[in-house]
Amino acid sequence: MARIRADKMRALLKVYFISGSTNTAETELANVLAQAIAGGVTLFQFREKGRGACSGAGKTALGKKLQAVCQKANVPFIVNDDVALALELDADGVHIGQEDGSAAEVRRKIGDRILGVSTHNVAEAKQAIADGADYLGVGPVFATSTKADTRAVCGPEFIARLREEGIHLPIVAIGGIHAKNAVEVVAGKADGLSVITAISNAADPKAAAQQLSQVWK
Ligand SMILES: Cc1ncc(COP(=O)(O)OP(=O)(O)O)c(N)n1
Ligand SMILES: Cc1nc(C(=O)O)sc1CCOP(=O)(O)O
């Protein structure tokens, strides 16, 4: 296997759905994911965090179930934070943040699998690139109530600023994105839209994913 090419990575980031069992009122997250994929989700991140989240064997079992949904539809399956679980499941990749340890070490552990790293400024972005990231997660571009410990809202225009500073790795925006403001993110030079509640809380996850997908057309 070889590292993913930047053009393929950009295509996968277009509609990046992130979720865990605590993000949806629907008891079967696998159903929400299947509907979202039918609506055009291009990449999925299993992020099992927060009060009431599964751990241990329950987390592994849920991960396997969601991975099977992704595999059926040929959508790559990324694991948030938990490198050991990603290796156990033979996931397609891992996403880590600045508080999750060394990206270089994660790259050594996961080989050619996809590595995403959250970055908030040019120095972090350059370090993530040097460490072997395949894409950068940048946010929060808008206010979000899904994650309490975010940095300050940076606005979608921050991504254009990173480009001007010479950061050319694929970038996915995150934080408070929904169908109505997604167009601002696209105009701000992001390669992709990553969302939790815009899909996980939607009455119709398929339609929600379709609307986000439509922004790229
Ligand atoms: C695509 C994407 N971007 C950013 C994040 C946030 O990662 P992190 O800062 O490590 O926070 P947690 O998600 O681990 O709470 C992400 N998960 N995905
Ligand atoms: C997981 C996460 N990371 C963020 C960051 O800024 O790094 S914002 C965020 C939550 C995104 O959820 P929603 O789409 O519901 O706003």
Ligand SMILES: [Mg+2]
């Ligand atoms: Mg993290």
